């Protein structure tokens with residue numbers, strides 16, 4: 001795939017930004033979600049690990065960051081191997097360190113790479129997930145297509161994401177929270193206002209659960225379903241590759 005100069009620059013920016021905030025990412029996650037992210041990950045992990053006939057699942061967690069979603073998935077008994085991949089080496093180094101304290105019998109691999117060019121063959125994984133990483137992709141459709149490429153037929157693709165709420169009230173309140181409070185908290189706790197300005201600024205990728213569902217259906221996933229959490233500001237969207 002030929003990449004534009006703009007997409008190369010944006011990828012570099014995202015990689016550096018997450019590298020810079022990596023040490024404080026977990027703390028910020030707790031503060032910004034008031035600790036709720038744990039429950040959301042638990043729910044998404046159940047969706048990812050159920051409904052597959054295979055006894056032993058091999059899972060790829062894309063944009064795994066500091067690993068919390070991957071670790072939650074690895075606790076499921078039917079998961080025997082998980083690959084955590086991320087663009088940022090710093091984020092994955094923290095994940096690797098944390099993995100030493102995770103109680104799970106599942107093998108874990110850590111791979112530094114870009115979702116747009118994953119070094120995995122087609123149809124390799126029983127499940128492919130991404131938690132709060134999808135909207136950071138430079139090109140949502142290409143990232144999704146690449147996730148589907150490495151999922152085996154019958155395998156699930158699951159996206160857990162902060163989404164644009166679709167209800168009248170939340171669609172008014174949430175952008176204000178996201179635009180104003182996120183950079184403020186970022187400057188207070190991560191010491192990096194720029195990085196947390198980026199989050200609300202990536203409006204182009206700020207899509208609703210319904211838009212992600214449509215995207216998944218357009219690229220050929222079947223049985224696409226949506227679970228809305230946190231008054232519609234968080235979505236778990238999953239589909240099956242045929």
Ligand SMILES: C[S@@+](CC[C@H](N)C(=O)[O-])C[C@H]1O[C@@H](n2cnc3c(N)ncnc32)[C@H](O)[C@@H]1O
Nearest residue numbers: 018063064065086087088114115131132133136
């Ligand atoms: C908000 S964090 C989410 C981390 C983790 N999945 C979680 O649930 O907390 C977003 C992650 O996406 C990664 N990322 C962004 N663009 C990426 C890309 N093109 N390929 C791989 N990882 C990417 C970043 O490096 C960062 O670690």
